[in-house]
Amino acid sequence: xxxxxxxxxxxxxxxxxxxxxxxxxxxxxxxxxxxxxxxxxxxxxxxxxxxxxxxxxxxxxxxxxxxxxxxxxxxxxxxxxxxxxxxxxxxxxxxxxxxxxxxxxxxxxxxxxxxxxxxxxxxxxxxxxxxxxxxxxxxxxxxxxxxxxxxxxxxxxxxxxxxxxxxxxxxxxxxxxxxxxxxxxxxxxxxxxxxxxxxxxxxxxxxxxxxxxxxxxxxxxxxxxxxxxxxxxxxxxxxxxxxxxxxxxxxxxxxxxxxxxxxxxxxxxxxxxxxxxxxxxxxxxxxxxxxxx
Amino acid sequence: xxxxxxxxxxxxxxxxxxxxxxxxxxxxxxxxxxxxxxxxxxxxxxxxxxxxxxxxxxxxxxxxxxxxxxxxxxxxxxxxxxxxxxxxxxxxxxxxxxxxxxxxxxxxxxxxxxxxxxxxxxxxxxxxxxxxxxxxxxxxxxxxxxxxxxxxxxxxxxxxxxxxxxxxxxxxxxxxxxxxxxxxxxxxxxxxxxxxxxxxxxxxxxxxxxxxxxxxxxxxxxxxxxxxxxxxxxxxxxxxxxxxxxxxxxxxxxxxxxxxxxxxxxxxxxxxxxxxxxxxxxxxxxxxxxxxxxxxxxxxxxxxxxxxxxxxxxxxxxxxxxxxxxxxxxxxxxxxxxxxxxxxxxxxxxxxxxxx
Numbered sequence: 001x002x003x004x005x006x007x008x009x010x011x012x013x014x015x016x017x018x019x020x021x022x023x024x025x026x027x028x029x030x031x032x033x034x035x036x037x038x039x040x041x042x043x044x045x046x047x048x049x050x051x052x053x054x055x056x057x058x059x060x061x062x063x064x065x066x067x068x069x070x071x072x073x074x075x076x077x078x079x080x081x082x083x084x085x086x087x088x089x090x091x092x093x094x095x096x097x098x099x100x101x102x103x104x105x106x107x108x109x110x111x112x113x114x115x116x117x118x119x120x121x122x123x124x125x126x127x128x129x130x131x132x133x134x135x136x137x138x139x140x141x142x143x144x145x146x147x148x149x150x151x152x153x154x155x156x157x158x159x160x161x162x163x164x165x166x167x168x169x170x171x172x173x174x175x176x177x178x179x180x181x182x183x184x185x186x187x188x189x190x191x192x193x194x195x196x197x198x199x200x201x202x203x204x205x206x207x208x209x210x211x212x213x214x215x216x217x218x219x220x221x222x223x224x225x226x227x228x229x230x231x232x233x234x235x236x237x238x239x240x241x242x243x244x245x246x247x248x249x250x251x252x253x254x255x256x257x258x259x260x261x262x263x264x265x266x267x268x269x270x271x272x273x274x275x276x277x278x279x280x281x282x283x284x285x286x287x288x289x290x291x292x293x
Numbered sequence: 294x295x296x297x298x299x300x301x302x303x304x305x306x307x308x309x310x311x312x313x314x315x316x317x318x319x320x321x322x323x324x325x326x327x328x329x330x331x332x333x334x335x336x337x338x339x340x341x342x343x344x345x346x347x348x349x350x351x352x353x354x355x356x357x358x359x360x361x362x363x364x365x366x367x368x369x370x371x372x373x374x375x376x377x378x379x380x381x382x383x384x385x386x387x388x389x390x391x392x393x394x395x396x397x398x399x400x401x402x403x404x405x406x407x408x409x410x411x412x413x414x415x416x417x418x419x420x421x422x423x424x425x426x427x428x429x430x431x432x433x434x435x436x437x438x439x440x441x442x443x444x445x446x447x448x449x450x451x452x453x454x455x456x457x458x459x460x461x462x463x464x465x466x467x468x469x470x471x472x473x474x475x476x477x478x479x480x481x482x483x484x485x486x487x488x489x490x491x492x493x494x495x496x497x498x499x500x501x502x503x504x505x506x507x508x509x510x511x512x513x514x515x516x517x518x519x520x521x522x523x524x525x526x527x528x529x530x531x532x533x534x535x536x537x538x539x540x541x542x543x544x545x546x547x548x549x550x551x552x553x554x555x556x557x558x559x560x561x562x563x564x565x566x567x568x569x570x571x572x573x574x575x576x577x578x579x580x581x582x583x584x585x586x587x588x589x590x591x592x593x594x595x596x597x598x599x600x601x602x603x604x605x606x607x608x609x610x611x612x613x614x615x616x617x618x619x620x621x622x623x624x625x626x627x628x629x630x631x632x633x634x635x636x637x638x639x640x641x642x643x644x645x646x647x648x649x
Contacts, residue, residue, distance in 0.1 A: 173375065173377035176342075176377070180364050182365050191394070
């Protein structure tokens with residue numbers, strides 16, 4: 001109703017509509033398209049062979065591998081945690097629920113640098129668990145485990161935050177129906193709950209993944225910047241940049257940007273391949289979109 | 294299967310949803326739990342289904358204590374007001390769900406599932422819709438799919454939570470009659486929750502009227518409608534006019550009309566009100582009646598409703614009377630006309646107590 005009214009009003013007042021679209025497009029161009037283009041233009045500014053060399057560099061490859069490894073650990077971990085937390089918050093009443101919701105937001109509220117320092121304080125040589133770790137020859141800080149921990153901490157809220165409103169809006173009726181039809185809790189989750197939340201979940205995973213690959217601050221504090229060992233892609237970009245190696249820095253940055261574009265493309269393809277989204281009335285499609293955005 | 298509730302109590306925080314409820318649902322009965330919102334009717338239904346656990350009391354299925362049985366073990370079909378169809382599954386898959394999640398030993402073969410789902414879809418007159426998705430169906434069709442899905446697992450009990458509440462009145466009327474027919478054909482035990490007295494009267498064998506967590510009255514629809522045992526039930530099951538009973542010289546009056554019983558019942562000084570349904574008001578000549586002015590006339594299909602302002606009554610609280618269309622055609626009552634009221638029937642309740 002409201003949307004139809006707005007559309008009607010827009011048609012009657014053309015200038016207002018055009019102005020709004022112009023403002024939105026200008027903004028989009030300035031703040032999204034232009035920077036993205038710059039990355040690629042700068043990356044190729046010294047020619048294709050410099051670009052290829054920067055990417056083929058074994059140290060760059062080590063950074064790519066480390067970034068993908070960290071994301072491959074952090075995202076599944078937060079996937080499980082996010083679904084569990086959202087499920088608990090949306091479907092059950094329990095003491096301490098609002099405290100849990102606040103805690104989930106903590107990584108958003110805390111500066112990433114402080115998040116990194118927390119792990120130094122906990123696992124560093126003089127940290128709480130430092131002695132214990134040294135005794136057992138386990139390296140956490142300035143090593144891969146520290147990077148993984150910091151990334152998990154930073155990306156903690158994405159999936160849970162995305163799912164809580166979706167699950168709350170859907171209520172418990174579907175699950176209760178499935179149980180009354182004889183399904184086990186496990187069957188109910190896989191066959192009813194998961195399909196219902198998949199778009200929110202997918203979007204949460206994409207956000208979580210983007211941040212896991214792109215995180216700089218917290219990872220920078222715990223990584224120790226050991227080239228070829230504990231440098232992730234964003235850290236590698238910074239090092240190259242600080243060495244005035246702009247073309248190489250932007251070449252690696254363009255890789256990172258392409259990873260992001262690939263995940264977005266993957267999401268679009270998945271969305272397009274959903275049969276019930278293509279065949280059904282616009283209402284459902286709208287609702288699904290709303291869930292996603 | 295017969296269901297019995299014994300001393301069921303359920304609190305939500307400070308709020309007592311149901312208090313010490315006893316209820317018997319014999320095998321094959323179709324019972325309506327009727328009451329305003331917040332009266333505890335849905336909580337009671339969910340306790341029978343196993344979706345809530347009572348704080349106190351027992352749920353008996355065929356005489357066996359089922360209070361702590363999990364939902365899956367109860368063999369109840371549950372139908373929600375908003376259908377709760379699985380929107381990512383086609384209509385066919387929705388109905389087949391209960392069969393497909395059975396453990397492998399009990400699960401029927403694919404061909405058998407197909408046959409059963411087709412016959413259920415035929416039963417709910419949706420055999421053409423198997424490949425559709427819920428979003429492509431109307432509200433009434435969705436609720437029929439939900440019913441077919443619940444029936445697929447051969448439940449002993451069918452529980453319906455305001456099943457027709459979200460539908461428009463024509464579809465609702467159709468589905469009520471259809472549910473009644475289905476129940477008569479298939480002989481399952483059903484309990485349904487509604488706040489619509491018309492629906493309860495039309496569909497159920499027995500009506501249980503709930504108010505603030507306890508049972509006000511239960512019985513066959515005509516009995517509950519004609520002989521309400523409390524002012525609450527009287528008000529809830531249809532339109533009523535309320536008049537204060539006046540005491541003069543040890544006799545009871547409604548306006549100028551003496552309503553004292555033939556045998557004087559002694560001086561009862563407690564305050565009373567009389568509840569009178571619109572069709573129990575008789576309109577006649579002014580002489581010998583309670584003079585009243587007609588303030589509005591509305592023709593509603595087969596009946597005509599008159600607003601009447603009786604002498605000595607506040608003008609902003611008119612009484613409502615109903616007469617037949619035929620009567621209206623012969624007498625032509627008009628707004629502004631003065632007539633005399635008489636009462637065919639009334640029922641007295643203590644004033645103040647048990648307000649709705």
